[in-house]
Amino acid sequence: MIDLAVLRNDPDVVRASQIARGDDPSVVDQVLAADERRRSALTEFESARAEQKAMGRDVAKAQGDEKAALLARTKELAEKVKSLQAEADAAETAARELVMGIGNIPEPGVPAGGPDDFAVVKHVGTPRDFAAEGVTVQDHLAIGEGLRAIDMERGAKVSGARFYFLTGIGARLELAILNAAMNLAQERGFSPMITPTLVRPETMRGTGFLGKHADEIYYLEKDELYLTGTSEVALAGYHTDEILDLSDGPLRYAGWSACYRREAGSAGRDTRGIIRVHQFHKVEMFSYARPADAAAEHARFLETEEAMLQALELPYRVIDTAAGDLGSSAARKFDCEAWLPSQERWMEVTSTSNCTTFQARRLSIRERGEQGTSPVATINGTIGTTRWIVALLENHQQADGSVYVPPVLRPYLGGLEVLTPVA
RNA sequence: GGAGAGUUGACCGAGCGGCCGAAGGUGACAGUCUUGAAAACUGUUGAGGGCAACCCCCUCCGCGGGUUCGAAUCCCGCACUCUCCGCCA
DSSP: OOOHHHHHHOHHHHHHHHHHHTOOTTHHHHHHHHHHHHHHHHHHHHHHHHHHHHHHHHHHHOOHHHHHHHHHHHHHHHHHHHHHHHHHHHHHHHHHHHHHTSOOOOOTTOOOSSGGGOEEEEEESOOOOHHHHTOOOOOHHHHHHHTTOEEHHHHHHHHOTTOOEEOTHHHHHHHHHHHHHHHHHHHTTOEEEEOOSEEOHHHHHHTTTTSTTGGGSOEETTTTEEEOSSTHHHHHHTTTTOEEOOTTSOEEEEEEEEEEOOOGGGTTSSOSTTSSOSEEEEEEEEEEEOGGGHHHHHHHHHHHHHHHHHHTTOOEEEEEOOGGGSOTTOSEEEEEEEEETTTTEEEEEEEEEEOTTHHHHHHTOEEEETTEEEEOEEEEEEEEETTHHHHHHHHTBOTTSOEEOOGGGGGGGTTOOEEOOOO
């Protein structure tokens, strides 16, 4: 939720934000009008209520006829208070719903436009010249099947399309990546967390995932629980309704969880292999920081993601996502994209968002300041997922179908330096 | 699944249907005392909202309804916590 004060004092900032995101700028005026209605309804209710309370005190003191007369009057007033309260509540709800529909205001420097209007921040590493090396490029599934690491067919048999088994070295490889990620995060001050993956509607709504992309989320109707698509949801919900002490710096968590996504809008895309699946694992960084520190924390997240990519010796680029592709909570988002040799394109492997105070305001997560409390900032970012297996297999494949293991993963694989195909 | 107990401010813990946003205590902060500290004493100490702002006013005693002129207090529903029994591991 954006700051209503900004919207009131500086509506043009919000209009510009809406335009940059490709959203409707006229909601700003709708919100202003609704807020106006809300405040006047509230004022009316409050004065009637104050009168009622004052009269109630008189009733308590009065006796006999006097009391009977007062009671008659307060009875009328009670009706009035009730209806004014209903009006005020309705106006409140209406205004709130409108405000909730507005996305976060992008940081200065974020490119305007949609998914294709990102800015490339940098390239790191160079994709291998497989032709020059005499390697015929295989895609991750072919390599993975050669290693007996990935079994899509049985995944489909058991659970349907976009499900898979990681078998043998495949399972170990995923654990290795996630453990290495967890280890790196811990070195950088993130406290390890294993989080719930089923959350209540309030939590899902609070984190801003129930907006336009609600279709992406699995919902268990009988239990009124949502399956989370990232541990960000649980980690953001963790401190809901709390007042935090950030005097020793940001609170940093590294969440490990299964992630579930319906992939409703992506039928036909990335259908081969494990690039886009309904269930995977992820290690996610999450910080609660002072708003003034949020951008620096965000930069730290990006740097940590890059450190992980570099440790895995993967060529990648960093993009600064355009406003229209930000997601409602984010004010800025950097994605790291690893090279995907089989398709000769870049593939998103990490994503880090600075949500400024947007999530915290919805979830009522604050810190105590000189004059009362104020919402904190939240930052999230990926350091490892099942999808990284794809980048790893493809970029480190050898002519004979074996796969080079970067040193950082070896301790988690019993010292293995090369993954070799099963004959 | 069955039976019972509970949910009050940072924490513990009282609370009759009518100045109860809530006694008392702990903690924290400030002051007095002290060379300094401790102890003692005194005071301050919840959140959200309305108002340009102060005063002031409103809301909040797990959540949502209801009864009532008036609800932390009575009634109903839900969530969560704890105990016991059963069942499954």
